[in-house]
Amino acid sequence: MPVDRLLPHNDAADLLQLAREIAAKELAPRAGQAEADHAFPRDIFRMLGASGLLGLPYPEKFGGGGLPYETYLQVLEEIAAAWMSVGVGMSVHVMSAYPLFAFGTDEQRERWLPGMLGGDTLGAFSLSESEAGSDIAAMTTRATRTADGWTLSGRKAWVTHGGRADYYTLMARTSDDGAQGISVFLVPADASGLTADAPERKMGLTGSVTAQVSLARVAVAHDRLIGDEGRGVPIALSALDSGRLGIAACATGLAQAALDTAVAYARERTQFGRRIIDHQGLSFLLADMEAAVVSARATYLDAARRRDRGMPFTQHAAVAKLVATDVAMRVTTDAVQVLGGAGYTRDFPVERFMREAKVTQIFEGTNQIQRLVIGRALATL
Template identity: 65%
Template sequence: MTVDRLLPTRDAEDLLDLTRTVADRELAPVAARHEREESYPEGLFAVLGEVGLLGLPYPEEEGGGGQPYEVYLQVLEELAARWAAVAVATSVHTLACFPVATYGSAEQRERWLPDMLEGRLIGGYSLSEPHAGSDAAAIVCKARPIADGYRITGTKAWITHGGKADFYALFARTGEGGRGISCFLAPGEAEGLAFGRPEAKMGLNAVPTTSAFWDGAVLDRDRLIGAEGQGLAIALSALDSGRLGIAACATGLAQAALDAAVEYANERTTFGRRIVDHQGLGFLLADMAAAVDSARATYLDAARRRDLGRPYSRQASVAKLIATDAAMKVTTDAVQVFGGAGYTREFPVERYMREAKIMQIFEGTNQIQRMVIARSFTHPEK
């Protein structure tokens, strides 16, 4: 089903039409096969970059699309409705571009941003560690200053596009005693950098998630983004935007599950009636639709605040919480609508259900989102 969207401009409507066309042609026909075979879609992100979908919320003069977040997130939702793994990787790429775009020097932006935003370089985000996931301040990976730059030592974990990305937004401890955290633009291929085997995941299997092992790799000094010790502030400000990306992906996934359930309920008959005509099933579908619409409304509210330059951290956490919980419930209910058939791999809803679970975990677990929301009552945003 095509979502009836309220878009701010005719250009935005055209962009969504383009997104649907590309997603229906390039994503939808091959998603199930790649997920089943756990095979990476080589060349696909280059296609998304060529049509301008990988740098949408960044300035046109630096290679981006110049789109408000309100529009960019709806593009992500359309991608996720066809293939959640690709949409999540697109969101992560946008997140990985954030440090250079927001904190990079004029020289750094000129040197790297066009290739990043136009999709010639694909990015990953390297913040988490084996014992530092939601608690970003607990990372121990070190960047020791040396004469010509920084020597990186440590292990990173849960990197979307790990081993495939061309660059990583890397966060490591710097300064005397490693007290501060700094941000680096790390190349995907560096001597002393190795990646682990892709994680055997519950879902989103077409795009690898790996650990990274930094064994004394040297980064040039101009790879430092922002000032030494500014990394945690960069990471946390980026995550507000990243949470909105995941909220949009979760909403798209839930919309796909709802569409599949509605189609099946209109075709399947029991006791001489379509199952959609049974009140119990109809009410279930109504609750699913209400959850999807509510999720979309929350992420759009946060995005519009961001576009207006207003505080939106609490609203980003609300959107991530509401949208990902909705995706988990809606995909589970979609399996229920299909009955026994929904538990088989003949239909996509079992995959949607598996893919929804991680949405409640990455970019800060939903328990962390509740902490952020609760903290806003005693530490209001300015």
């Protein structure tokens, strides 16, 4: 793991060391078998909450850590390097709390945020639908106002923690006014009429549950509306800006884990009387992998520092997500190549890393969407 972190203060350095200890002692030893068993580690998220890691970028008065996003992302990278499913779950959970924190009322924040940040409740971010993935305006899940609150009906797709979450930060249509007709709701998982399908059978991240969620006239109270009615799209996009930084950090951690495995193998494996790392062809490949990982890390940290300073960072978050996830796919693929035939077997984790890397180019906005975001930003400069 990289050790030359540029942390803002001693508390952050201590926190990063704590994250590394948890990753080494609690996560890494379980990751391989849990992924093989498709076992969802709910207890790990409770432990991360109790350790204070789930609330790092949120204020202390709500039970958070009150730390910069830059620090949170470096901790997240360490978690993902040890167990990618947990890293992604942590990123999704932190993102699911963002609309409540940024757009909720003081009463709503005081009521629900402490449980989220302390790990008592696990969140899901429910934006996508089967026919409305990147096209948010095509959303059909509907919320109808009633005397007691709202009734929600529809179906959400690709929900991380679907069926395992305690609450869903969920976008639904409250009018037919296109993108201006969508609102955000905090829906409890035990609400009558809310059900989840069997988990998707995925290529990777098999320790992370992804499922479709159905809502059949789910009744929620008035105070479950987060932010102003009709402001769901800007709220969702604001959350995704930060969420994309989380995925960039996770992808960087995954790439670092693959690089570490490849370097360790290349130092021990011999061919033609020399360690294979001493053969120039392979050492150059490893050097390119190292350069890519370092570049990905620098990119997401740059975007995080902009966020921490209150500067616009939408474009930079898209760049970070694009760069880091493409790096993860390339570096994990190259790690398999370094290990040769052994890398293609399940005796080593690099084949799992490669499978896990692919989805990072897809969720939180495909990398084609990231290019669209970046291109539009350049067009308006």
